[in-house]
Amino acid sequence: MTATNQPRDVWSSLLPEPLPTQDTELLRQIGFIPGLKELLMVRQVHALEHATVWVLSGASDPSIPDIDFNANWTDTGNLGGLSTEQGFYLYGQVETSEVRRAAREALTRMKGGEWNLAVHPRCGTNFSVGMLLTASLAFSVHLLLPRGPIEQLLGFGFAASTATQLTPELGRLVQQYITTAVPFNLTIQDVAVIADRKGEPDAWGRPTHFIQTAWVN
Numbered sequence: 001m002t003a004t005n006q007p008r009d010v011w012s013s014l015l016p017e018p019l020p021t022q023d024t025e026l027l028r029q030i031g032f033i034p035g036l037k038e039l040l041m042v043r044q045v046h047a048l049e050h051a052t053v054w055v056l057s058g059a060s061d062p063s064i065p066d067i068d069f070n071a072n073w074t075d076t077g078n079l080g081g082l083s084t085e086q087g088f089y090l091y092g093q094v095e096t097s098e099v100r101r102a103a104r105e106a107l108t109r110m111k112g113g114e115w116n117l118a119v120h121p122r123c124g125t126n127f128s129v130g131m132l133l134t135a136s137l138a139f140s141v142h143l144l145l146p147r148g149p150i151e152q153l154l155g156f157g158f159a160a161s162t163a164t165q166l167t168p169e170l171g172r173l174v175q176q177y178i179t180t181a182v183p184f185n186l187t188i189q190d191v192a193v194i195a196d197r198k199g200e201p202d203a204w205g206r207p208t209h210f211i212q213t214a215w216v217n
C-alpha cells in the first residue's frame, strides 16, 4: 500500500478497504459459528439505514473527517432508525415513495463506493460507547483512588468528562469498523408503512416505515 492510493478519507489508512466479497468469504469459511450470519447481516443493514438517512437529508458524499460528531444532531431532522437482520425501521415524516427512492439510492451509492454514508453522527452507537467508556473509566478510577468520598466524586467527574471527550472519535471508529459494513450483500425487498395495533403512528406521532432487505451471497 502506498501513500498515492486514491484517498477514501480514513478508510484506506489503517485497515484494508472493504471488499465486495468479504462477508461472503467469511461465511464460507466460518459461517458455522452461531449468530455470525445475523451479525454480518445487521451490520450491513445498519450501514444502509445510515445511508438512507443521509440521502433523505440531502447529503452528497459526506466526508468522514468533516462530520462534526460533537454537534447537536438531535435538532437536525426528525429521522431515526433501528436495524435488524431482516431490514430496518425508519421513523420520521417521510412519504413512502420517498423512503423507497432514498433506500435504493443509498444502496446504489454505497455499492458504488460512497462508503462514508455508512457513518452517521446521530447513531445510537455513539451513546452506547459513551456509556461503556464512562462505566469502565469510573470503575478503574474507583479501584485506583483512595476511598474518601471527595476523591470518589472527583474521580467519577473526571471519568465522565474524559469519556465524553473521547466518545465522538471512538464512536465513529466503532461505527465504521464494528457496527456497520458496506451492504455488498443486500437487496431491498419491500418498503412499507408499519402501523401499531391501533393503526396509528408511534408515540411521537411519526409514521414508521420498514425497509425489508434480503441477503445475496
Ligand SMILES: [Zn+2]
Pocket (backbone or CB within 6 Å): 046, 050, 120, 122, 123, 124, 125
Ligand atoms: Zn446507527
